[in-house]
Amino acid sequence: MKLNGVADLPEIRPGDDIAALVAERAALEPGDVLTVASTIVSKAEGRTADLADYPVSGRAQEIADRIEAVAGEEKDPRFAQAVLEESTELLIDCPFLLAETRFGHIAPNAGVDRSNVPDHDLLLLPKRPSESAKRIRAGLAQQGIEDVAVIVTDTCGRSFRHGQRGVAIGWAGMPASRDWRGEHDRDGHELGVTVQSVVDELAAAANLVTGEGAGGTPAVVVRDWEFGDHAGSNELFRAVEDDFVRQALREWSFDDT
Known part of the structure; x- marks a missing residue:
């Protein structure tokens, strides 16, 4: 091969x-x-998406606050909201997010990525x-x-x-x-x-x-x-x-x- x-x-x-x-x-x-x-x-x-595209729900704010308290670093609730919107189920919500995507793949952050996106904040699967x-x-x-x-x-x-x-x-x-x-x-x-x-x-x-x-x-x-x-x-x-x-x-x- x-x-x-x-x-x-x-x-x-x-x-x-x-x-x-x-x-x-x-x-x-x-x-x-x-x-x-x-x-x-x-x-x-x-x-692609920007963090500003995601108005923060109470659930996303709760997730971000808890992860921030556990990890000791700031967690943007807008990112948590993006993960929620790309997911059908959140299997772990602390100390990190593990989610099932809408097509059945299970991955940290539902595969939402912040790297290699020159013109935007986020790259979605x-x-x-x-x-x-x-x-x-x-x-x-x-x-x-x-x-x-x-x-x-x-x-x-x-x-x-x-x-x-x-x-x-x-x-x-x-x-x-x-x-x-x-x-x-x-x-x-x-x-x-x-x-x-x-x-x-x-x-x-x-x-x-x-x-x-x-x-x-x-x-x-x-x-x-x-x-x-x-x-x-x-x-x-x-x-x-x-x-x-x-x-x-x-x-x-x-x-x-």
């Missing part, structure tokens, strides 16, 4: 055609996977990242580039571990997961639970190439990777009834006494 960053992409502005910009700079081939950072997808879709991936894939087809899968990626922290890694938040042209259930290991034992989240694994691999901070490269071409002869699944975000961690968090509250 080879991963190559797409060099010299310009600063993305609302309305920019990401597919066309990538096609001009990368010799894509059938079977490739194109990973695109959600940062530039959001910019192209105009998903795409509203429907899998639809964004479909549009980019269709745009590549219009450029004469067929059979390229697209993954929209983000960086996210991990429970029980330090550090962040790339994850998929949207995808098109390939299943999200490779289902090994019913297949056998080398000793002939049937696999009963193994489902491999390949879109997440490709997103994490691409993140090694994209980098972070000021030197980031927001698009990566993955080549010579094959899904293989396996069943596929588009399930990525765990359903509430099967998510025991989320169920436990609903019963938990931070004790700052």
Whole structure:
């Protein structure tokens, strides 16, 4: 498998055609996977905002005051309001915000970011990242580039571990997961639970190439990777009834006494 960053992409502005910009700079081939950072997808879709856009509710003020008391640093209640408006559920409200986005992804601050936004205060995640991936894939087809899968990626922290890694938040042209259930290991034992989240694994691999901070490269071409002869699944975000961690968090509250 080879991963190559797409060099010299310009600063993305609302309305920019990401597919066309990538096609001009990368010799894509059938079977490739194109990973695109959600940062530039959001910019192209105009998903920027200013703190002044968010009148503060009582809930947001309460959240900001409590986090400020616990962390000892000022928390802008307008930022808390932005997170609330981008969320369907707030799983943790102190000492940080952990929220479910409207498309099912769970992330700190519902993915609301304050970095790499030169003209605004905030960058929001795409509203429907899998639809964004479909549009980019269709745009590549219009450029004469067929059979390229697209993954929209983000960086996210991990429970029980330090550090962040790339994850998929949207995808098109390939299943999200490779289902090994019913297949056998080398000793002939049937696999009963193994489902491999390949879109997440490709997103994490691409993140090694994209980098972070000021030197980031927001698009990566993955080549010579094959899904293989396996069943596929588009399930990525765990359903509430099967998510025991989320169920436990609903019963938990931070004790700052």
